[in-house]
Amino acid sequence: xxxxxxxxxxxxxxxxxxxxxxxxxxxxxxxxxxxxxxxxxxxxxxxxxxxxxxxxxxxxxxxxxxxxxxxxxxxxxxxxxxxxxxxxxxxxxxxxxxxxxxxxxxxxxxxxxxxxxxxxxxxxxxxxxxxxxxxxxxxxxxxxxxxxxxxxxxxxxxxxxxxxxxxxxxxxxxxxxxxxxxxxxxxxxxxxxxxxxxxxxxxxxxxxxxxxxxxxxxxxxxxxxxxxxxxxxxxxxxxxxxxxxxxxxxxxxxxxxxxxxxxxxxxxx
Numbered sequence: 001x002x003x004x005x006x007x008x009x010x011x012x013x014x015x016x017x018x019x020x021x022x023x024x025x026x027x028x029x030x031x032x033x034x035x036x037x038x039x040x041x042x043x044x045x046x047x048x049x050x051x052x053x054x055x056x057x058x059x060x061x062x063x064x065x066x067x068x069x070x071x072x073x074x075x076x077x078x079x080x081x082x083x084x085x086x087x088x089x090x091x092x093x094x095x096x097x098x099x100x101x102x103x104x105x106x107x108x109x110x111x112x113x114x115x116x117x118x119x120x121x122x123x124x125x126x127x128x129x130x131x132x133x134x135x136x137x138x139x140x141x142x143x144x145x146x147x148x149x150x151x152x153x154x155x156x157x158x159x160x161x162x163x164x165x166x167x168x169x170x171x172x173x174x175x176x177x178x179x180x181x182x183x184x185x186x187x188x189x190x191x192x193x194x195x196x197x198x199x200x201x202x203x204x205x206x207x208x209x210x211x212x213x214x215x216x217x218x219x220x221x222x223x224x225x226x227x228x229x230x231x232x233x234x235x236x237x238x239x240x241x242x243x244x245x246x247x248x249x250x251x252x253x254x255x256x257x258x259x260x261x262x263x264x265x266x267x268x269x
Contacts, residue, residue, distance in 0.1 A: 006057065013053045020046035075118075076186035080110045087179050089172040095119050098175055118189045119178065125192050128153060134166065141166040151177055 015025035024031050086105040093101070096116040103113055120142060123129040128148035133140045137157075143166055144153035152174030155166040170178070178185065 009053060009057050013050065013057065016046050016050045016053060020050060074190055075112055075114065076183065076190055079112055079186060080106055081183055083107060084179050084182060089175060092169045092171045093175070094167055094169060098170055098178070114186065119185060121192055122185045122189045123148065129168065137164045139165060142168060144168060
């Protein structure tokens with residue numbers, strides 16, 4: 001735990017705010033257009049630091065380590081399930097709209113949005129949904145199984161040719177099932193994700209092997225060998241804005257699936 005001088009914090013916050021507005025932090029005058037302070041990435045970073053320092057100041061200048069218990073808390077542990085007693089059936093809905101309705105019942109300060117993928121992952125794992133390539137669209141969609149139809153799920157075609165797809169709707173019986181099993185669904189979905197990550201990590205080749213595979217697409221270049229003869233060594237392909245990003249962690253794709261998107265230039269400020 002550390003304690004910081006409040007006066008110095010106030011000055012730091014003032015300087016950060018001036019810089020984030022594109023001004024010289026000392027004179028508070030507009031900075032020339034070519035200065036680094038006007039760089040959008042720097043601007044976002046400074047705004048972020050402003051928020052952090054402001055929180056530190058509000059806490060009296062004291063910063064402590066987060067307990068391991070708090071770090072391990074998951075959505076399934078902290079979700080205010082008691083608020084779901086307010087649920088009232090409105091209409092048959094897609095799961096994303098249904099979850100938006102549930103979010104309205106949560107008290108202020110406890111609004112914990114649950115991604116639609118959390119529910120659909122559990123529904124597939126338990127045999128209510130399945131991914132299938134449909135003949136009339138030629139595309140893979142999540143559609144109800146016979147078990148899912150008995151629960152109250154049904155699908156409808158949407159979109160226009162050639163971008164047709166199927167939407168899954170949950171009727172009143174299916175919605176009530178989700179409400180009654182909400183804690184179980186959240187808990188087991190987290191377990192399913194963890195299991196899938198472990199299996200994917202176990203099946204993935206060593207990083208060195210992946211790097212070797214990535215270099216196959218590169219252009220070979222000659223390089224002198226130890227015996228004086230010309231050898232061949234692969235070079236990485238030229239960078240391209242269209243080239244796929246390699247070796248991203250699974251968490252990145254999970255976040256994308258849950259609706260998160262990086263900033264336009266890829267900087268997470």
